Amino acid sequence: MVIALIVNHEEFHSYVTSRGAALLRVAHQLTGNPSDAEDLLQAALVKTFLAWDRIKDRSSLDGYVRRVMVNINISSWRRRKIEEYPSDELPDVPAQGDSRQHYDDLERALDRLPTRQRTAIVLRYYEDMTEPEIARTLGISVGTVKSSVSRGMAKLRGDLLVLAEGPGHTS
Known part of the structure; x- marks a missing residue:
């Protein structure tokens, strides 16, 4: 169990290292704010890490993380009051x-x-x-x-x- 966790941790770390900048750009486009983008990406990566063992198709990781970011972002819209006015x-x-x-x-x-x-x-x-x-x-x-x-x-x-x-x- 411990060895599997270490392997998964290394594999996840490698993924985040290689794809983190691209995912951060998507997060920034979704939020419109650099610090919100970092928070959004971090939350999405936490959820992705927790689901890592259930993600069988590693080629779809970017899509999975983007979907998680969109879902988190939508949830945040629904929780907050309207802050933008025409x-x-x-x-x-x-x-x-x-x-x-x-x-x-x-x-x-x-x-x-x-x-x-x-x-x-x-x-x-x-x-x-x-x-x-x-x-x-x-x-x-x-x-x-x-x-x-x-x-x-x-x-x-x-x-x-x-x-x-x-x-x-x-x-």
């Missing part, structure tokens, strides 16, 4: 920069999306999941997935257009 005013626009700046702009624009829209977009475009897969994962209807992705993409386009025009742009 606003008629756009936040201050940062100055334009290099390609890293464009990536940072996209990250900030994603962070401004409501949680469900951000999660649906991340699962659709970053994880390449189909709308029915997203609906099953999030426990919502396909129509809700479509509207969440559509509204989120419209908001992203608007935010990124404003960022591209820069602070000195006048209409």
Whole structure:
């Protein structure tokens, strides 16, 4: 029993070492916040470690951990009050920069999306999941997935257009 636990521990450690950065990026896309992403990934890895012996197909580990992260994230939405409210005013626009700046702009624009829209977009475009897969994962209807992705993409386009025009742009 002890030898099996040590082997499992080493195998799990190897998995986390090799895939941790990629999983953290997914967690960040789901939460929109680096410290929340770390907490989410840590909680998902604890659950994964506890289920390690029951996971027979090691090639599906990334999918398993992503699913655990999504489930934990959904549970946290359901427990907390609404903290985001729509606003008629756009936040201050940062100055334009290099390609890293464009990536940072996209990250900030994603962070401004409501949680469900951000999660649906991340699962659709970053994880390449189909709308029915997203609906099953999030426990919502396909129509809700479509509207969440559509509204989120419209908001992203608007935010990124404003960022591209820069602070000195006048209409």
